[in-house]
Amino acid sequence: VDVGFVGLGGMGSAMASRLIAAGHRVLVWNRSQDAVDKLRAAGAEAVKNPLDAFQADVALTMLASDEIIEDVIVKPGVLKSARPGLIHLVTATISVDYAKTLETIHKEAGVAYVGAPVLGRPDVAAKGELNILAAGNADDIAWVKPVLDAIGRKTWVVGTEPHLANVAKLAANFAIVSAIETMAEAFAFCERQDVAPETIAEILTGTLFAAPAYKTYSAAILERKYEAGFKLALGLKDVRLMLAASEKAGAPLPIASIVRDNFVDAIAHGEGDKDWSAVARVAFRRAALAKD
Amino acid sequence: VDVGFVGLGGMGSAMASRLIAAGHRVLVWNRSQDAVDKLRAAGAEAVKNPLDAFQADVALTMLASDEIIEDVIVKPGVLKSARPGLIHLVTATISVDYAKTLETIHKEAGVAYVGAPVLGRPDVAAKGELNILAAGNADDIAWVKPVLDAIGRKTWVVGTEPHLANVAKLAANFAIVSAIETMAEAFAFCERQDVAPETIAEILTGTLFAAPAYKTYSAAILERKYEAGFKLALGLKDVRLMLAASEKAGAPLPIASIVRDNFVDAIAHGEGDKDWSAVARVAFRRAALAKD
Amino acid sequence: VDVGFVGLGGMGSAMASRLIAAGHRVLVWNRSQDAVDKLRAAGAEAVKNPLDAFQADVALTMLASDEIIEDVIVKPGVLKSARPGLIHLVTATISVDYAKTLETIHKEAGVAYVGAPVLGRPDVAAKGELNILAAGNADDIAWVKPVLDAIGRKTWVVGTEPHLANVAKLAANFAIVSAIETMAEAFAFCERQDVAPETIAEILTGTLFAAPAYKTYSAAILERKYEAGFKLALGLKDVRLMLAASEKAGAPLPIASIVRDNFVDAIAHGEGDKDWSAVARVAFRRAALAKD
Amino acid sequence: VDVGFVGLGGMGSAMASRLIAAGHRVLVWNRSQDAVDKLRAAGAEAVKNPLDAFQADVALTMLASDEIIEDVIVKPGVLKSARPGLIHLVTATISVDYAKTLETIHKEAGVAYVGAPVLGRPDVAAKGELNILAAGNADDIAWVKPVLDAIGRKTWVVGTEPHLANVAKLAANFAIVSAIETMAEAFAFCERQDVAPETIAEILTGTLFAAPAYKTYSAAILERKYEAGFKLALGLKDVRLMLAASEKAGAPLPIASIVRDNFVDAIAHGEGDKDWSAVARVAFRRAALAKD
Helix, strand or coil: CEEEEECCCHHHHHHHHHHHHCCCEEEEECCCHHHHHHHHHHCCEECCCHHHHCCCCEEEECCCCHHHHHHHHHCCCCCCCCCCCCEEEECCCCCHHHHHHHHHHHHHHCCEEEECCEECCHHHHHCCCEEEEEECCHHHHHHCHHHHHHHEEEEEEEECCCHHHHHHHHHHHHHHHHHHHHHHHHHHHHHCCCCCHHHHHHHHHHCCCCCHHHHHHHHHHHCCCCCCCCEHHHHHHHHHHHHHHHHHHCCCCHHHHHHHHHHHHHHHCCCCCCEHHHHHHHHHHHCCCCCC | CEEEEECCCHHHHHHHHHHHHCCCEEEEECCCCHHHHHHHHCCCEECCCHHHHCCCCEEEECCCCHHHHHHHHHCCCCCCCCCCCCEEEECCCCCHHHHHHHHHHHHHHCCEEEECCEECCHHHHHCCCEEEEEECCHHHHHHCHHHHHHHEEEEEEEECCCHHHHHHHHHHHHHHHHHHHHHHHHHHHHHCCCCCHHHHHHHHHHCCCCCHHHHHHHHHHHCCCCCCCCEHHHHHHHHHHHHHHHHHHCCCCHHHHHHHHHHHHHHHCCCCCCEHHHHHHHHHHHCCCCCC | CEEEEECCCHHHHHHHHHHHHCCCEEEEECCCHHHHHHHHHCCCEECCCHHHHCCCCEEEECCCCHHHHHHHHHCCCCHHHCCCCCEEEECCCCCHHHHHHHHHHHHHHCCEEEECCEECCHHHHHCCCEEEEEECCHHHHHHCHHHHHHHEEEEEEEECCCHHHHHHHHHHHHHHHHHHHHHHHHHHHHHCCCCCHHHHHHHHHHCCCCCHHHHHHHHHHHCCCCCCCCEHHHHHHHHHHHHHHHHHHCCCCHHHHHHHHHHHHHHHCCCCCCEHHHHHHHHHHHCCCCCC | CEEEEECCCHHHHHHHHHHHHCCCEEEEECCCHHHHHHHHHHCCEECCCHHHHCCCCEEEECCCCHHHHHHHHHCCCCCCCCCCCCEEEECCCCCHHHHHHHHHHHHHHCCEEEECCEECCHHHHHCCCEEEEEECCHHHHHHCHHHHHHHEEEEEEEECCCHHHHHHHHHHHHHHHHHHHHHHHHHHHHHCCCCCHHHHHHHHHHCCCCCHHHHHHHHHHHCCCCCCCCEHHHHHHHHHHHHHHHHHHCCCCHHHHHHHHHHHHHHHCCCCCCEHHHHHHHHHHHCCCCCC
16 A cells, blocks of 8 residues: 655654555655654655655545644645545544544545544654554455555454544543543652652552553652653643543543643643653642652 | 451452461451351351450451440450460551551550551452552561461551551552543543443553452443442542552642542542442543443 | 624624623624624624724624634624724633634734633623723723723723733632532532532532532522533633643643543533533432432 | 639630639640640649540530540549539530530439530630520520629520530521621622722621621631631631531521532632631632632
């Protein structure tokens, strides 16, 4: 399958590499050139604009926000001039509302649209072990299966309307930030009472919480390794998308509200460029536990 | 090892059965007689008061609250007349403050005290697969190892002061109620947006949240099987203990505060006798999702 | 002073009437015609588009949101063709971010811009007793004083940059929704314990809380008079603006987060068209107090 | 009327002074002697134990907590040996639960019990301008009117069962801490956006929030005058009583939960001995606004 690939940040580059390794022809475009050069060295072909990437069988976009998709794909009319029959895979975390807008825009342009946000960070993407949450026409999803299989360990089909994949993605991210906040509060609670956070982390991840989310993030928090896998300031964007969807949907999300306030607190303290697990510092700070 | 066993509720009975099955001599006492009779049929010996149970090598108490331990063990002077050399295992979820009081009382009475609250519900206890959080003198913990091994799959040593086990236990229960609340909010969020809760539950427990806490409680919530494994009203007691410890310790617990308010809401709606996972109904109710 | 007036909803119509009564020449425009007709009967002159309203000495716009100002004033280029020397009074509750954008747009168009959001509902506006929060160039504010005096009991100058008036307005609205939520929780707390909400309301408003916000909203809640003075769904918009500003500003607003979730709950229960004080029903509902 | 007065802290001393000034015979007892000496100088008679104070017509106790009342009045059997016909005025902020217990104890002892917690701080008490929330038998309340009139500007009758006065008192204190928290969040929100907290405070207290609670506490926060009128650590006790009552009553109190966490945060930062308005520092700290 020929794949046009637009958006080569940390996640995009890792995913594109997997596609090349799986033997697909990959046509890449990115706003800045560095990432393009690296992928060409790995076997990709550079194209000179997003529209050229949309002349393949499948176009995969990994663009960071609603606004960037609007600017790079929609406004320049890329969809209207896409190769007939092309399937567009939108893998970024976008708002549910904008995903619905994209449904309309694709329908009008006659382009197939599959929502395919992914769970996992760049290191997971590099190993091809992402979990993909896909929604769209069943035949379309079946057709892009080789592409999805190259980048993910498993594809979870959420429904037939593309925006449903974004609902699921926001719910999953909500569970993650809630787990981070839970660990942060629990660790501060323990530390103030002379139980080492390491001890409670070992117990939780050795018993009822023996799950990747708890293992990954308890390690990050305990080692204070807050180099950005996923930047806190971007994480706040995701929390904002959850809250916006919650509002439209009519479903309160009290834990997301707590997390939002803590992200705001963290950013006010200059931690916006750290990994989003650094929001844990808020719980430590509030318990007057000085942390470097 | 001869074990005196005081407190034969659902958890206590299951644990005592395991001790009998492991070949220990077990001397049981309980406030009401039914549970005693069942265990006698399984091989236990009934004793006529708690003091007699404290003439064994080890006394294990599984009593539901600070107040009951005070009334059944402390006030009647059981500790002062315990067999010299006896080790007292306190397995219930009690307050950190009261655990500290018990440290003093045991020291004065010259009785060894090991804090040993357990993670797991009656069905887990019946299989001897509890996780035991133990704290106390290392030699004492080593000495009671055969007893702990008979009831648990693993003993996690938290520290040398018994009350530290209760700190860890409250932290673990905090993580559990937070996970329940998280799933409840996420499920309501999804259902209001036409993603089935079953779908998001399958994704979470198949990926980043592939852990017993999420599997057990997502199943309970989705099947609306709220028969009490652990009663919601008792769960509120545990949340209250977390908040009391948080206050003394100087560590805010915002998620526990949310959960507290939801437990209050659930009890106001007549759900106090259901399993504590029924607190999920609050999130559904707030999202105007009618649930039987 | 000749005043162009754009936006004749409940608030706008009341304010325009006051200007007419004060002897100003008032040129009105509104999207729908009914309101225009009523004001013509009262002495206003109708103009055929917003641009004509911007040929007066002062243009006062009372438009409901950022988007409507953008559509009605900015995009059609009204500012660029405004009468030289005109001062534009923006009285609606808009986002802090958009107010900053308007600062730039006005500067580029060479039009003076005064931020002048108001505190008060239509009945207060009809009596000319609004409180006006004004920010902008001091001379401009001085010049429009006769206009402000005609619609308000007092003008509070917040600063020299127009958007600061919006910061203050959001802070004031935050205090109001917090007071509503506080009363709702307190009333439910009392009612569940056999103290009539009327009793505690009388005590609060007779002692430490003898203030208009508490008197107005306790009456609304207790009489269940939830006819919309200010629609709950619009109130959620204001809460959203507070949270958006809080995020940009780096100041957590935990009470606004609670209120947000309660507004979402209320709207999910079909209360979006009621007055925003109807959010009190959430606290009653959560305490299982059935209210018609 | 002869009044026995037990408990001469800041509030008690001020109230007793008012009774003396009003011409009542006042028999005082206090745990420490200093306060007694001062009141003797003002005209009180010292008695040698609480029981002697209960030989007057009315006994007024201003003791700081459930536990102290239990230790000083109930356990020593003071009620059983009180002068027949005496009316006991309990003016402190105690738990609703303990007030119910006191109802039973008084009934058994044949002593009339009027719940009469007060709103106001020592400076207000010194001027005799407290607001008194009274509950009990109507004849008893009528009979003690001269006593209440000497210490308060007004008595608000809440109901016929004494504990109802405590419900109302906790609701009023809830409104106060909510107002403090609201101002703290609003001030931090404004300051981060270059609107001076003084400006928004002036607007609020000059318009919709022109009430003592907002005037008193905005001044305290803005002047950073956190000398203890009412200690933060004691304030946390009151918040705990609210939450305990909320739990028993079945009425969630989300704002009280936020305030609780902030009080815990403040105490962890060494602010327990400051005035409870110092909880405002938490909002400033979270917004990274350094405050001396």
